Amino acid sequence: xxxxxxxxxxxxxxxxxxxxxxxxxxxxxxxxxxxxxxxxxxxxxxxxxxxxxxxxxxxxxxxxxxxxxxxxxxxxxxxxxxxxxxxxxxxxxxxxxxxxxxxxxxxxxxxxxxxxxxxxxxxxxxxxxxxxxxxxxxxxxxxxxxxxxxxxxxxxxxxxxxxxxxxxxxxxxxxxxxxxxxxxxxxxxxxxxxxxxxxxxxxxxxxxxxxxxxxxxxxxxxxxxxxxxxxxxxxxxxxxxxxxxxxxxxxxxxxxxxxxxxxxxxxxxxxxxxxxxxxxxxxxxxxxxxxxxxxxxxxxxxxxxxxxxxxxxxxxxxxxxxxxxxxxxxxxxxxxxxxxxxxxxxxxxxxxxxxxxxxxxxxxxxxxxxxxxxxxxxxxxxxxxxxx
Numbered sequence: 001x002x003x004x005x006x007x008x009x010x011x012x013x014x015x016x017x018x019x020x021x022x023x024x025x026x027x028x029x030x031x032x033x034x035x036x037x038x039x040x041x042x043x044x045x046x047x048x049x050x051x052x053x054x055x056x057x058x059x060x061x062x063x064x065x066x067x068x069x070x071x072x073x074x075x076x077x078x079x080x081x082x083x084x085x086x087x088x089x090x091x092x093x094x095x096x097x098x099x100x101x102x103x104x105x106x107x108x109x110x111x112x113x114x115x116x117x118x119x120x121x122x123x124x125x126x127x128x129x130x131x132x133x134x135x136x137x138x139x140x141x142x143x144x145x146x147x148x149x150x151x152x153x154x155x156x157x158x159x160x161x162x163x164x165x166x167x168x169x170x171x172x173x174x175x176x177x178x179x180x181x182x183x184x185x186x187x188x189x190x191x192x193x194x195x196x197x198x199x200x201x202x203x204x205x206x207x208x209x210x211x212x213x214x215x216x217x218x219x220x221x222x223x224x225x226x227x228x229x230x231x232x233x234x235x236x237x238x239x240x241x242x243x244x245x246x247x248x249x250x251x252x253x254x255x256x257x258x259x260x261x262x263x264x265x266x267x268x269x270x271x272x273x274x275x276x277x278x279x280x281x282x283x284x285x286x287x288x289x290x291x292x293x294x295x296x297x298x299x300x301x302x303x304x305x306x307x308x309x310x311x312x313x314x315x316x317x318x319x320x321x322x323x324x325x326x327x328x329x330x331x332x333x334x335x336x337x338x339x340x341x342x343x344x345x346x347x348x349x350x351x352x353x354x355x356x357x358x359x360x361x362x363x364x365x366x367x368x369x370x371x372x373x374x375x376x377x378x379x380x381x382x383x384x385x386x387x388x
Contacts, residue, residue: 007052007077008055008075008076008077008111009076009077009078009079009080009083009110009111009112010075010076010078010080010083010108010109010110010111011073011074011075011076011108011109011111012072012073012074012075012076012083012086012087012090012105012108013071013072013073013105013106013107013108013109014071014072014074014087014090014091014103014104014105014106015069015070015071015072015103015104015106016069016070016071016072016093016096016101016102016103016104017067017068017069017070017101017102017103018067018068018069018070018096018099018100018101019066019067019099019100019101020066020067020068020096020097020098020099021063021066021067021068022061022068022096022097022099023061024059024060024061024070026096026097027059027061027070027072027096028057028059030093030095030096030097030101031045031057031072031090031093032045032046034092034093034094034095035089035090035092035093038089038092039085039089043082043085043086043089045057045086045089048078048086052077053076053077053078054074054075054076054077054078054086055074055075055076055077056075057072057073057074058072058073058074059071059072059073068096072090072103074086074087074090075111083108084108087105087108088105090103090105091103091104091105153165153166153187153192154180154183154184154187155168157169157195157205157209158203158204158205158206158208158209159205160198160203160204160205162195162196162197162198162203162205162206163179163180163183163195163196163198164183164194164195164196165183165186165187165191165192165193165194165195166192167192167193168192168193168194168195168209169209170193171193172213172214172215173193173213173214173215173216173217174193174194174195174209174210174213174215174216174217175191175193175194175195175217175219175264176194176195176196176197176206176210176216176217176218176219176233176240177194177195177196177197177219177220177252178196178197178198178220178221178225178226178229178251178252179196179198179253180196180198181251181253182194182196182219182251182252182253183195183196184253185252185253185254185255185260186219186252186260189257189260191260194219195209197229201232202232202233202236202238206238207236207238207239210238210239210240211238211239213239215241215242216239216240216241216242217240217241217242217243217244217264217267218230218233218240218242218243218244218270219244219245219246219252219263219264219267220243220244220245220246220252221245221246221250221251221252222245222246222247222248222249222250222251223248223249223251223348226245226246227347227371230243230273233270240270241269241270242267242268242269242270243267243268243269243270243273244263244264244266244267245263246259246263247259247263248326248348248351248352249326249348290361290380290384290385291314293314294310294314294338294340294363294385295385297310297340297385298340298363298382298385301340301341301342301382302342302365302382303342304342305321305322305323305342305343306319306320306321306322306341306342307319307320307321307322307325307328307339307340307341307342307343308339308340308341309328309329309332309336309338309339310336310337310338310339310340311335311336311337312337314338317332317335317336318332322341322342322343325339325341325343325349326348326349326352329349329352329353330352333352333353333355333356333360334356336353336360337359337360337361338360338361338363339353339360339361339362339363340363340382340385341363341364342364342365342382343364343365344364344365344366344367344368345362345364345366345367345368345370345379346368346370347368347370347371347372349362349364350362350370350372350373350374350377350379351372351374353374353376353377354372354374354376354377356376357376358376359376359377359378360376360377360378361377361378361379361380362377362378362379362380363379363380363381363382363384363385364379364381364382365381365382366381367379367381
């Protein structure tokens with residue numbers, strides 16, 4: 001759709017069907033003739049055209065057999081209420097010459113909204129090109145310098161030469177993270193009292209250092225690896241006061257300053273977290289009768305790394321790549337009832353639906369290790385659907 005003159009606000013689009021052979025001038029004549037005098041002179045189409053509040057009415061016709069099909073385009077500079085009235089007047093046309101006719105409004109385009117959309121799209125493109133064309137040398141140099149300085153500040157602690165911040169032995173608080181990259185990211189955001197354990201096994205020098213501190217915080221990734229280290233910390237019997245976790249699916253090294261502050265602010269007592277830890281277990285499949293239609297979706301998704309989200313009436317809510325499934329479940333969890341997908345049922349997916357309350361079904365290729373099953377999340381595999 002082309003953008004009209006600046007004064008044009010709306011574009012009325014209508015179709016007309018005439019039970020006879022006519023040309024565009026016949027239709028134009030019918031429009032002006034049958035709308036004349038319907039309302040006050042302020043809404044007379046001829047007067048509105050003279051004042052520029054209604055633009056040139058364009059009509060295209062197509063004759064098929066003994067019928068004529070036309071398309072009407074009428075630009076309007078009036079307000080939306082008056083424009084709607086003009087549209088209704090056009091739709092009232094019931095004859096063209098000697099033939100009966102029927103007009104129907106198909107759409108009223110908001111020309112200004114379309115123009116704003118195009119301007120915004122163009123602005124985004126300009127901004128992208130602007131950012132892309134900026135000379136990045138200074139930014140890159142500053143970034144490289146900052147990273148070099150941060151890496152230079154990382155010390156090697158104890159006989160195991162563990163990565164740590166320069167203030168790890170000072171103060172009453174210690175933050176324990178998983179790896180060197182986590183230490184560097186926390187240093188970047190002003191946390192120098194941090195030390196990494198560099199693996200599942202807890203180094204003796206970390207245990208010794210933690211025993212000397214008033215408060216020790218374990219700051220772990222929001223994934224299965226973080227769960228394993230938390231379990232190891234529990235088994236090691238070392239001093240841990242609080243546990244902070246990165247959001248599910250994120251690692252500490254990826255967090256922004258705000259995310260770090262939020263995670264540390266919401267740290268929970270270690271005893272509370274340790275009680276929730278269970279040895280990894282393979283969840284047994286739910287023994288339930290399922291709708292036959294789910295088997296059709298199982299065949300559709302198999303081998304395509306795709307997921308289908310369905311509501312209680314088996315209406316399709318969303319199709320999404322398996323890589324984006326966890327995020328979609330967060331957004332759709334109050335509506336979704338069945339999830340059929342070509343992937344592994346993981347703890348992250350179970351957690352995404354655990355707070356829903358009522359029953360929901362996760363149906364994947366196979367079931368991974370689930371350490372925290374949810375009573376309301378029923379887990380099954382695709383082959384169960386295909387053989388039912």
